[in-house]
Amino acid sequence: xxxxxxxxxxxxxxxxxxxAGAAELxxxxxxxVGLSSARLARITETLKADVERGRIPGAVVVIARRGxxxxxxxxxxxxxxxxxxxxxxxxxxxxxxxxxxVSVAAMMLYEDGKLFVSDxxxxxxxxxxxxxxxxxxxxxxxxxxxxxxxxxxxxxxxxDLLRHTSGLTYGNxxxxxxxxxxxxxxxxxxxxxxxxxFIERVAKAPLLxxxxxxxxxxxxxxxxxxxxxxxxxxxxxxxxxERLFQPLKMADTGFWVPAAKQARIAxxxxxxxxxxxxxxxxxxxxxxxxxxxxxxxVATAGDYLRFAQMMLNRxxxxxxxxxxxxxxxxxxxxxxxxxxxxxxYLPGSxxxxxxxxxxxxxxxxxxxxxxxxxxxxxxxxxxxxxxxPKEQLVVVAMTQAPGAIRVHYRQLLKSFVLQAITx
Numbered sequence: 001x002x003x004x005x006x007x008x009x010x011x012x013x014x015x016x017x018x019x020a021g022a023a024e025l026x027x028x029x030x031x032x033v034g035l036s037s038a039r040l041a042r043i044t045e046t047l048k049a050d051v052e053r054g055r056i057p058g059a060v061v062v063i064a065r066r067g068x069x070x071x072x073x074x075x076x077x078x079x080x081x082x083x084x085x086x087x088x089x090x091x092x093x094x095x096x097x098x099x100x101x102v103s104v105a106a107m108m109l110y111e112d113g114k115l116f117v118s119d120x121x122x123x124x125x126x127x128x129x130x131x132x133x134x135x136x137x138x139x140x141x142x143x144x145x146x147x148x149x150x151x152x153x154x155x156x157x158x159x160d161l162l163r164h165t166s167g168l169t170y171g172n173x174x175x176x177x178x179x180x181x182x183x184x185x186x187x188x189x190x191x192x193x194x195x196x197x198f199i200e201r202v203a204k205a206p207l208l209x210x211x212x213x214x215x216x217x218x219x220x221x222x223x224x225x226x227x228x229x230x231x232x233x234x235x236x237x238x239x240x241x242e243r244l245f246q247p248l249k250m251a252d253t254g255f256w257v258p259a260a261k262q263a264r265i266a267x268x269x270x271x272x273x274x275x276x277x278x279x280x281x282x283x284x285x286x287x288x289x290x291x292x293x294x295x296x297x298v299a300t301a302g303d304y305l306r307f308a309q310m311m312l313n314r315x316x317x318x319x320x321x322x323x324x325x326x327x328x329x330x331x332x333x334x335x336x337x338x339x340x341x342x343x344x345y346l347p348g349s350x351x352x353x354x355x356x357x358x359x360x361x362x363x364x365x366x367x368x369x370x371x372x373x374x375x376x377x378x379x380x381x382x383x384x385x386x387x388x389p390k391e392q393l394v395v396v397a398m399t400q401a402p403g404a405i406r407v408h409y410r411q412l413l414k415s416f417v418l419q420a421i422t423x
Contacts, residue, residue, distance in 0.1 A: 028068035034423035051076035058086035059399040095379030102293035103356025120155040127203035134206025153210040161224040162355035167207035168218040181205035186292035214341035225293020250303035268400040331355040
């Protein structure tokens, strides 16, 4: 059994919810914005087939070009076990798609004059300034592996947090004694400790390298979220709600789902279709003690589209300015240069990293289509987005499919969307 909504008809409904009567983000037929309806239909056909094959429970995909929604489809099941069909207003655990929003929060404080990108993180979190670089070696006396500590070459800065050159890591990124000193994830700790307690726990681990010397996906944005709290005097959720979610009319975005909305939560399949292992996801029906900036938010595809369109518009949407144009240009430029170490977390050769986003340096080299200057990120539970300023294009794709399968759909959808451009 499969279920799919009709793109243009429900796109109109989605536009009403998104735009709330505003001029931007109205619906358009694909051909009105240089897209092919027939070619976009490949997205629907493929997702429908994959729902039938049991590869994904369901999905929502929304595409806007030139500020108008040309494709909005909900396919399959919001909750397959309950036979509940997917809806355009389904609420998803967006995991690391939290990171770009927290990065924007930090840059709003930069624009407020409350912090500088060059500031040492220790200015806001003194414990971070005490961290030292670890190196595993064999103790000649005992023959056991030990971690030797040395001072870093320089202090970790806010910029290092924004671009993941902090020297921090995730506990699940390796098997060394240094990795084992870190928690596995922030979302797992969100129900147990406060943000202050979590960052204190991270600060007790060794740095993997001196800040600024390598790129390593890490707890950087969780630490950045704590910097936002210290600087603003508010919880991360309060700051984001007041300064980002409410101004952009992102009504279903936050760090938990209240009772009145819990019937809209999207659920994964019971087992991973590729490994056969049980799938677990965080409980988002109760408030967390720790609103983790690295991966704890929830949102609808429509809400995230509004955030992404604001970025494409260089900081504003519907007459509401969130960031200045030059700040957005700065955030979406490559900040890595010759820094190495991205591994498999960036889309591949041709990509660098800005302040919260993977940024494409050039049209060639990468093993997938795109434009120089496009930028993106995704989440571990199956969500992804990208923004292509050259093509005036925003794409948000959401499913609840944790595991390696999510990378397949990021690549698939990018090829499907870009092959549908006709102008």
